[in-house]
Amino acid sequence: MSKPNQTLGEFIIENQSDFAYSSGELSRLINSIRLAAKVVNHEVNKAGLVDIVGAYGETNIQGEDQQKLDVYANNKFIQTLTNREIVCGIASEENDDFIRIEGHKGDHQNKYVVLIDPLDGSSNIDVNVSVGTIFSIYRRVTPIGTPVELEDFLQPGNNQVAAGYIIYGTSTMLVYTTGHGTNGFTLNPALGSWYLSHPDMKFPESGTIYSINEGNYVHFPQGVKDYIKYCQEEKDDRPYTSRYIGSMVSDIHRNMIKGGIFMYPKSSKANNGKLRLLYECNPMAFIVEQAGGKASDGFQRILNIKPTELHQRIPFFCGSKKMVEKAEEFMRVSEETKKDQAQELSFSNK
């Protein structure tokens, strides 16, 4: 249930019975995220003015140059989440391993784990293009009272109890779900309050925007090449429009409002694609599905995938249901053609 211009705090209280486990803890969890988001937003908005823009001089486990704001955002979210006595573990794109939080009594009584990409699209910071934070929340699966373990983080996306993103753009928005629809809140920086600006968001079932880095075209699987050519041909509602910001949160947020598909497929340069399953694709898939969209790796639903590694990458097709289904059709046909050709080749060699 939502009322126009309701604040985030009012919305959480009014809907906390939706949270399957302990309503009070969801409130505190989301409140800690919205606090950290306001602090990070303040820094992002003045990035050009202070010496916080540019590389930090370190590289993260992904082998990517850490931008100073990456590190700042990572530290802020970890610090805020740790202080709230709800989280027993945090995994971050910026940290090689997960962080154990034993609680102020050292008794490991906290029930939730949070996985986070603290500043997605950070390479855009220096050129003043919007960036985002992505978070994913699970209930731990190992016994409460014991230290959190890796298996608490390697849960399929279906197990998420909440997920969301913050987009630091022309305005700053928090978009999240607890499995009862997807709602968007816009920050009023003058008041420091978040207002329900996009209640019950619905991903358009189809659209005319496709987002992919076509600079990698020659390295894509044939099915992706075929789908791109389908988007570009003069027929029906095509050619579609190509839009690619290079910041996944921004590309998917735009598509959720206007309709469209975002793709980061595997390629001959990156056998599993670039995006990470646990703290990028799973939370975005949960949010998008709750708005009526679809998210797969080109063949199977993202939320059904059982993770094997903390920082594992996965090909990602996400957006308007009918567009993702069309892309999957091209992927399936291409795979079937490849298998037929392989069979013919093996027969002819006998």
Ligand code: P6P
């Ligand atoms: P490329 C940002 O670094 C990111 O993880 C996503 O936000 C974005 O969609 C993608 O990488 C862009 O990658 O290879 O197209 O520059």
